[in-house]
Amino acid sequence: MSEPQGAEAVVLVGGKGTRLRPLTLSAPKPMLPTAGVPFLTHLLSRIREAGITHVVLGTSYKAEVFQEHFGDGSGLGLELEYVVEDEPLDTAGAIRNVAHKLREPDVMVFNGDILSGVDLRGVLTTHRQARADVTLHLVKVDDPRRFGCVPTDEDGRVTAFLEKTENPPTDQINAGCYVFRREVVEAIPQGRPVSVERETFPGLLAAGARLQGHVDASYWLDLGTPAAFVKGSADLVRGIAPSAALAEGTGEALVLAGASVDEGATLSGGTTVGAGCTVAGGAVVEGSVLFDGAVVGEGARVERSVLGANALVQAGAVVSDAVIGDGAVIGARCELRHGARVWPGVVLPEAGVRFSTDV
Numbered sequence: 001m002s003e004p005q006g007a008e009a010v011v012l013v014g015g016k017g018t019r020l021r022p023l024t025l026s027a028p029k030p031m032l033p034t035a036g037v038p039f040l041t042h043l044l045s046r047i048r049e050a051g052i053t054h055v056v057l058g059t060s061y062k063a064e065v066f067q068e069h070f071g072d073g074s075g076l077g078l079e080l081e082y083v084v085e086d087e088p089l090d091t092a093g094a095i096r097n098v099a100h101k102l103r104e105p106d107v108m109v110f111n112g113d114i115l116s117g118v119d120l121r122g123v124l125t126t127h128r129q130a131r132a133d134v135t136l137h138l139v140k141v142d143d144p145r146r147f148g149c150v151p152t153d154e155d156g157r158v159t160a161f162l163e164k165t166e167n168p169p170t171d172q173i174n175a176g177c178y179v180f181r182r183e184v185v186e187a188i189p190q191g192r193p194v195s196v197e198r199e200t201f202p203g204l205l206a207a208g209a210r211l212q213g214h215v216d217a218s219y220w221l222d223l224g225t226p227a228a229f230v231k232g233s234a235d236l237v238r239g240i241a242p243s244a245a246l247a248e249g250t251g252e253a254l255v256l257a258g259a260s261v262d263e264g265a266t267l268s269g270g271t272t273v274g275a276g277c278t279v280a281g282g283a284v285v286e287g288s289v290l291f292d293g294a295v296v297g298e299g300a301r302v303e304r305s306v307l308g309a310n311a312l313v314q315a316g317a318v319v320s321d322a323v324i325g326d327g328a329v330i331g332a333r334c335e336l337r338h339g340a341r342v343w344p345g346v347v348l349p350e351a352g353v354r355f356s357t358d359v
């Protein structure tokens with residue numbers, strides 16, 4: 001397939017990822033390992049697969065970590081550039097802040113924490129056919145009440161940006177992927193925080209700009225919360241979520257090199273076992289993400305949870321819908337459920353905690 005001419009990409013990766021704490025205390029959200037690689041690798045690979053090679057990362061929180069890992073991008077077939085914000089500029093402010101690096105007429109902009117199967121070339125085609133100022137990927141969701149929604153008219157033109165409501169008039173929501181004409185980027189106010197959803201898009205609409213919707217119902221997940229993060233990772237491992245960075249149909253579990261899994265352990269539901277992890281006999285690990293060096297003791301149970309790097313879940317403990325920080329120790333026979341989060345390095349004594357929410 002030919003490369004799309006005249007397009008480049010910006011990925012916003014500067015958020016603090018507060019909803020994913022404590023995991024985001026040590027790494028920015030887009031760098032958290034999902035299905036064995038930093039989450040951002042999946043998105044960058046899809047951008048490359050669509051034929052776009054020039055990508056600018058808008059960074060702020062833990063900015064240096066991205067360049068240390070991806071360098072000039074050549075490992076992924078990309079030309080990667082980085083622009084650091086001294087103070088976080090919010091989404092549109094971050095887009096404006098990279099304008100001096102842009103050189104093509106059409107700029108695809110991505111939130112760096114979205115896992116999506118949208119046809120990126122299709123979004124670009126919609127933008128060009130409509131001669132739009134901005135095109136937004138709008139995804140149809142089952143329960144639009146949880147999101148602000150974005151209705152369109154019969155020509156696909158955006159008619160409003162509506163806040164969350166109990167009776168949304170459409171099931172289309174902003175999917176966090178846009179195409180901007182470069183002049184529109186240059187018109188965003190410079191040097192102060194600006195939000196695309198709250199300021200730029202409503203302002204453009206009020207000014208009569210052409211905002212086009214590209215509506216689809218492909219796979220879509222915002223990985224902002226622990227529950228979404230484990231689901232996204234499991235969907236990647238099971239081949240449900242699209243990625244150009246993984247072998248097809250990986251299966252029920254992905255065990256990375258250097259991990260040791262006892263043959264009496266059960267791994268299922270798209271679990272990832274990171275490098276250097278140990279899973280002992282009789283342990284059950286389902287739909288979970290084990291960062292490098294995590295240890296699951298004999299007979300322990302880990303469900304829909306994240307174990308941070310070198311975290312230790314001792315024999316017979318239960319960790320369910322929980323996030324365990326780097327190096328934390330969950331004592332034998334403790335039970336942690338229902339969104340519990342354990343901060344890095346915390347040591348819970350044997351049988352010391354049951355059903356806690358935050359430790």
Ligand code: GTP
Binds near residue numbers: 019058060091111112
């Ligand atoms: P929460 O704190 O958990 O809400 O996460 P977040 O900080 O990542 O915010 P949110 O999920 O709303 O951000 C959406 C996308 O925009 C993510 O990819 C963020 O990395 C990115 N983002 C948010 N704020 C900024 C910012 O000030 N600068 C840059 N460069 N990116 C941002």
